[in-house]
Amino acid sequence: MTATIDVDNLMSRLLNVGMSGGRLTTSVNEQELQTCCAVAKSVFASQASLLEVEPPIIVCGDIHGQYSDLLRIFDKNGFPPDINFLFLGDYVDRGRQNIETICLMFCFKIKYPENFFMLRGNHECPAINRVYGFYEECNRRYKSTRLWSIFQDTFNWMPLCGLIGSRILCMHGGLSPHLQTLDQLRQLPRPQDPPNPSIGIDLLWADPDQWVKGWQANTRGVSYVFGQDVVADVCSRLDIDLVARAHQVVQDGYEFFASKKMVTIFSAPHYCGQFDNSAATMKVDENMVCTFVMYKPTPKSLRKG
Amino acid sequence: MDHSELIAELPEIERMTAQERIALARDRRRLQLRRNDERERALPPPRPRRQRLHFAAEVELLEATCRADYAEVERLLNDNANPNLHNDDGLTPLHQCAIDDNQQIMLLLLERGANVNAQDTEQWTPLHAAACCAHINIVKILIQAGANLLAVNAEGNMPYDICDHEETLDVIESEMAARGITQSYIDEMRGAPEKAMLDDMKMLHQQGRELDARAPDGSTYLHVASANGYYDVAAFLLTCSVSPLIRDNDFWQPVHAAACWAQPDLIELLCQYGGDIHAKTKNGETPMDLCEDMSTKQVISQLVQTEARRRRLAFGVRDSRRQSKKRKKFESPQQGATTGDNPFSARGAIRRQSLRDRSGLTPARIEAQKEGADILRTWSKEDVSADVHSSQGSLQHQRESPSKRVLKYYFQSSQNKQAKPMSPDEWLRKLETNADDDLDTTPKRSGSTRRRQKKVPGDMSDSRNGDVRRQKSTCCCVIC
Numbered sequence A: 001m002t003a004t005i006d007v008d009n010l011m012s013r014l015l016n017v018g019m020s021g022g023r024l025t026t027s028v029n030e031q032e033l034q035t036c037c038a039v040a041k042s043v044f045a046s047q048a049s050l051l052e053v054e055p056p057i058i059v060c061g062d063i064h065g066q067y068s069d070l071l072r073i074f075d076k077n078g079f080p081p082d083i084n085f086l087f088l089g090d091y092v093d094r095g096r097q098n099i100e101t102i103c104l105m106f107c108f109k110i111k112y113p114e115n116f117f118m119l120r121g122n123h124e125c126p127a128i129n130r131v132y133g134f135y136e137e138c139n140r141r142y143k144s145t146r147l148w149s150i151f152q153d154t155f156n157w158m159p160l161c162g163l164i165g166s167r168i169l170c171m172h173g174g175l176s177p178h179l180q181t182l183d184q185l186r187q188l189p190r191p192q193d194p195p196n197p198s199i200g201i202d203l204l205w206a207d208p209d210q211w212v213k214g215w216q217a218n219t220r221g222v223s224y225v226f227g228q229d230v231v232a233d234v235c236s237r238l239d240i241d242l243v244a245r246a247h248q249v250v251q252d253g254y255e256f257f258a259s260k261k262m263v264t265i266f267s268a269p270h271y272c273g274q275f276d277n278s279a280a281t282m283k284v285d286e287n288m289v290c291t292f293v294m295y296k297p298t299p300k301s302l303r304k305g
Numbered sequence B: 001m002d003h004s005e006l007i008a009e010l011p012e013i014e015r016m017t018a019q020e021r022i023a024l025a026r027d028r029r030r031l032q033l034r035r036n037d038e039r040e041r042a043l044p045p046p047r048p049r050r051q052r053l054h055f056a057a058e059v060e061l062l063e064a065t066c067r068a069d070y071a072e073v074e075r076l077l078n079d080n081a082n083p084n085l086h087n088d089d090g091l092t093p094l095h096q097c098a099i100d101d102n103q104q105i106m107l108l109l110l111e112r113g114a115n116v117n118a119q120d121t122e123q124w125t126p127l128h129a130a131a132c133c134a135h136i137n138i139v140k141i142l143i144q145a146g147a148n149l150l151a152v153n154a155e156g157n158m159p160y161d162i163c164d165h166e167e168t169l170d171v172i173e174s175e176m177a178a179r180g181i182t183q184s185y186i187d188e189m190r191g192a193p194e195k196a197m198l199d200d201m202k203m204l205h206q207q208g209r210e211l212d213a214r215a216p217d218g219s220t221y222l223h224v225a226s227a228n229g230y231y232d233v234a235a236f237l238l239t240c241s242v243s244p245l246i247r248d249n250d251f252w253q254p255v256h257a258a259a260c261w262a263q264p265d266l267i268e269l270l271c272q273y274g275g276d277i278h279a280k281t282k283n284g285e286t287p288m289d290l291c292e293d294m295s296t297k298q299v300i301s302q303l304v305q306t307e308a309r310r311r312r313l314a315f316g317v318r319d320s321r322r323q324s325k326k327r328k329k330f331e332s333p334q335q336g337a338t339t340g341d342n343p344f345s346a347r348g349a350i351r352r353q354s355l356r357d358r359s360g361l362t363p364a365r366i367e368a369q370k371e372g373a374d375i376l377r378t379w380s381k382e383d384v385s386a387d388v389h390s391s392q393g394s395l396q397h398q399r400e401s402p403s404k405r406v407l408k409y410y411f412q413s414s415q416n417k418q419a420k421p422m423s424p425d426e427w428l429r430k431l432e433t434n435a436d437d438d439l440d441t442t443p444k445r446s447g448s449t450r451r452r453q454k455k456v457p458g459d460m461s462d463s464r465n466g467d468v469r470r471q472k473s474t475c476c477c478v479i480c
Helices: A007-015 A022-027 A030-046 A067-077 A098-111 A134-142 A145-155 A182-186 A199-205 A228-238 B003-015 B018-042 B057-066 B070-078 B093-100 B103-111 B126-133 B136-144 B166-178 B183-190 B192-206 B221-228 B231-239 B254-260 B264-272 B294-327 B333-356 B363-380 B384-398 B404-419 B424-441 B459-479
Strands: A050-053 A057-060 A085-087 A116-118 A161-164 A168-171 A215-217 A224-226 A242-245 A254-257 A262-265 A279-284 A289-295
Touching: A007 A030, A007 A098, A022 A134, A030 A098, A030 A145, A050 A182, A057 A067, A067 A098, A067 A279, A067 A289, A098 A116, A098 A134, A134 A145, A161 A182, A228 A242, A262 A279, A289 B057, B057 B070, B057 B093, B070 B103, B093 B103, B093 B126, B093 B136, B103 B136, B126 B136, B126 B166, B136 B166, B183 B192, B192 B221, B192 B231, B221 B231, B221 B254, B221 B264, B231 B264, B254 B264, B264 B294
Parallel strands: A050 A161, A057 A085, A085 A116, A168 A242, A242 A262
Antiparallel strands: A057 A279, A161 A168, A215 A224, A254 A262, A279 A289
């Protein structure tokens, strides 16, 4: 059975959603959302567990349902397929417009599967998004827990890792003590909600720690924290130049670790309406030169000197 | 084939025709290529030669500065990295050194030509950052390198405005004194960005150009003035009939910009000219939603209440007009018409005239205030001749100490009069009281009467804001 969907029409309506709340539910019905999930699932299934992509590409971190900020990223960099994108996960929870966010991204994935790439974040796991906002939003706006379940089926097929130009390894959370070769990442099983413990859990949950050597228990209660020595060792062993990850809010939207061998990228400015952080995206050009674009928490730029 | 086989084959080859030899050569070559392909497939695939990753120069230089890696910074500068590179926020390595109190790298950067007065997108110089962080040695280095002590950031603050550490503040103020910087010069420099914009607006107006021209995002000069707290610019634009309700592409009105950037004076001004304190953006945000500054939130709350009160009084005004129409049966039509028209046109005239002319009382303003007195007289129904006499005396007194705050309270009390009619002389006496209070509230450090806010508010800043707030509250109580 193959589901059919008018992606252009759905995208058009999603992009016209300018307000939080009711507008989406009157212009997009639940059946369309379910179909969108089903088609996106088949696209994820048709691509590798380790996404191997080439520059030029824009790498983006957490979005967390901040739909207008997602649109700012496209406004500033360009829309697919003119620009290639790799997102590092955490599209839902915490923000106010989870469904618009994840569905627009699924539409881009369906329409431009070779220009638009999405990794899985820890918030694309049912145990987390059941509690931190996504379940509540599906229930409140569409009165449907079935819709939420269908999203989980699609999330289970999402890849956990990306490799850009063979030199930049990307994941949502961090490294794993079990990671020895890239082939392990190529062979990660799907569909799956990664069991704890596993390489998959570490790729979703691990954090770097400036004050740690080697591996230690993560205070989040899942996976590990790792030190700069681990990053240097992994880069050497896998013959890569950089590890790009998201998972943690950082003040300027990006932050280096281990002398530029690892970078955290966070793309939700004014996160949760509580932090005053900027967001950032990392641009990798065709010559493998990296720059960062920053997005201030206040989107209006009316001030002048 | 090995050598011996080739030698053994020679006699047979010699007996072949030329064509047969060529065919044999082709067969041998084909076999050779096939064996080579098989061998290559059996080999492990070669490691791909991929282009190495690099970071842009500004990323590398800022990163090394953040890590306080002197050797790396020096190496990058020796490789001709530009010391004035900056990130998207306009942050330079020199700003970073000021924030991190990194004297060693700062000296290196300055030696290599870093711009000591580089400004980020919020117009902060490294000296702003060092003063704010109370890094006294960094402040000294920057001053020695020629830092501009009067640089104004986007909030209208100079470095000494945002320094809460006494010793560091002493260093800055001593240097200001040593350079012969006077208070009037400080005021002039502080107001320079606004004055430049005001001059531009006046020039555009003289040239007959549109004052509501739009930037690509739909914003106008009034949006910019409201966001930056440029009171005089906004007042000029409003008196030139730029609408306070003008919306940009996100449906932000000037009142949204003023709320977002904590400009309470601008919010009050916009509302006086018909701005909507309840206006919503495309995302459904009101000014209150966009405001994060507590003092400004209080101003918005008061305006919301005032607006609610005015709406109720709108009916009262209409009732008053109906009464005046009834009186037509017994009074001359001319007098009735005059009474009906006065409340609106006169008040508008007062507002515009007073905003235009702040340097002192002029005959036009005296006349306008007299009209105001007439309106009040109508409401209070008191004796005409006595009131005229009193108001004249009061006007004489006012000539001695006019100020913008007086005019502001003038309008505020004017609105309150609709709720509680009082005798004109009583009202004018309260106006004098307000004038006295205003003089006391002028902040010492800043020459401007408009309140300045720090980017990182400290206790002193909160205290001063509180004082200003309490003064205003007292004034309101006195009026009521």
